[in-house]
Amino acid sequence: MLDLVRLRVLVAVARERSVTAAAEKLHYSQPSVSHHLARLEADVGAPLTQRAGRGIRLTEAGRILAARAEEILGQVEAAQTEVAEHAGLRAGRLRLAAFPSALATLVPRAVARFSAAHPAIDIALNEAEPPVALTGLRNGEVDVAMIFAHGDSPAGDDRNTTITPVLTEPMYVVTPANRQWPGERTKLATFAHARWIAGCERCRLHLVAACEAAGFTPDIAFETDDYVAVQALVAAGLGVSTLPGLALVANRHPDVRIDRLPDDHRRIAVATYGRSPAPLPVQAFITALREAMVTPAWP
């Protein structure tokens, strides 16, 4: 295997037409350059230099190799620059998977902020519920996953991922605007006899658990992971539901009433692959996300 140092030495000798001058240029000693040339000749199996009086000059083979070496060294340089630019946030891409309500609220703000700061980095966005997002993260299809967990359950499964909490948002009970309920609207038990509209599977599981804790089993009439549809169903008087703050920030149906549930919350986090440190673009994006989250302006 050839050695880039030796190729660089050869190029320098070819340019300077002198071992001593090449050595000075490369900040080597003259014998080092001689030695490298000798090794290079042994490596390629052909004489590359000839003594010329008290100087030196290249053989035809030497000239050929020097020309190629120049190209190769240029390519190495370019590759190094490319990687450095990538690592230095001046190039690259970032693939984000986020759950719907975040994708509609936090993510656009974060992406706008991030793109302004690092315009050379391409961003790909994917809508995915947390389990799917985490799988994508593990498969290398995604660089950053925005995930959530209800209540105090763990956000991620922690296998090869680093979970960074970024926000805890309130939960609301969503009811038809004109409907009256006996009892406190901040307690789930008030809605024990209503029909329920559930969200995604994990949301439904959490809803059921929360209702059980409040002393009843919810009568789930509809399921949909579309928070816009949930509100439309509620507005149509087909049932009641719970929604997290972000879903309501993203979309607020005029004919529903919301009341905060002080005993419940949803925790939002970003997951990245592997133990820290994450790649620079990922770190920068997380920073942008946190900055975008400082003003969610809960309804």
Place this chain on the structure above:
Amino acid sequence: MLDLVRLRVLVAVARERSVTAAAEKLHYSQPSVSHHLARLEADVGAPLTQRAGRGIRLTEAGRILAARAEEILGQVEAAQTEVAEHAGLRAGRLRLAAFPSALATLVPRAVARFSAAHPAIDIALNEAEPPVALTGLRNGEVDVAMIFAHGDSPAGDDRNTTITPVLTEPMYVVTPANRQWPGERTKLATFAHARWIAGCERCRLHLVAACEAAGFTPDIAFETDDYVAVQALVAAGLGVSTLPGLALVANRHPDVRIDRLPDDHRRIAVATYGRSPAPLPVQAFITALREAMVTPAWP
């Protein structure tokens, strides 16, 4: 400066998606591969790999660099092949400078022989008298110089050149076919009172010296380094001359008579740059030359 070995390791790891598998493929130990990866990351200043469960995978920067590395390694391979082919007589060029009578006789035969054996090597031919040919050799404009020397004088000046004798050819006195001379035709003294036609400068110097040795100073009426012209002048009765065997092999005017001068001869040699060993194409060409010289068929 990046290291080709490390780039090769990176490529292997990228392909195998495993340090251990890459190590086996490269006939390294697993720790060596780990070490190389670590050094490479330090060199480029960016993380290139991530642990993935009990395996490993590349970061975006790693994938970028691996892709570039593959190209670079291919180019290195190509450069090596190119040089090897050149050294191995399957490519390259050979620039020959030869004096006129050789260029008209020996060189075509040698070139034909050489080209048949090594068709991929380009040959450039230049007509040059020995001093010019040697200068070209020293300046790197010529790879092989065919030179000659009269009598026993040295063929080359031996500065940075290797002189390989290849042939000693007879000298002839050239006279008008119908002219009678008192005395032996194999002695220069017989032509002491004739007018003389001299060749190139060195030939003229040698002619004068030879004549002086024979007891007279030649009356030089014409000078030309064209041996065809020399014979034409002699045939026209304008004088007499001496010519070496090769000139007469190349061209024989019907109206001149030639007689061998047993006391004189011309030595032909090839000069190559530097001390041995010469590049392979040069060595092969010299071999072809010697083979072409075995049958000059002196007149």
Place this chain on the structure above:
DNA sequence: GGCATACATCAAGAATGTCTATTATTGACC
């Protein structure tokens, strides 16, 4: 929870690289 797998880390010996000092050649100048 134990086992097998895979990568990282450590330490020691081997290989390689670099330097200083020296030698060998060559060209130039007197």
Place this chain on the structure above:
DNA sequence: GGTCAATAATAGACATTCTTGATGTATGCC
């Protein structure tokens, strides 16, 4: 023709780096 200056090659010492076996750590599977 002899001496001097310049240039590259060689030799030996020292430092660095590479390679490897042994060990440690984390992960996935049963």
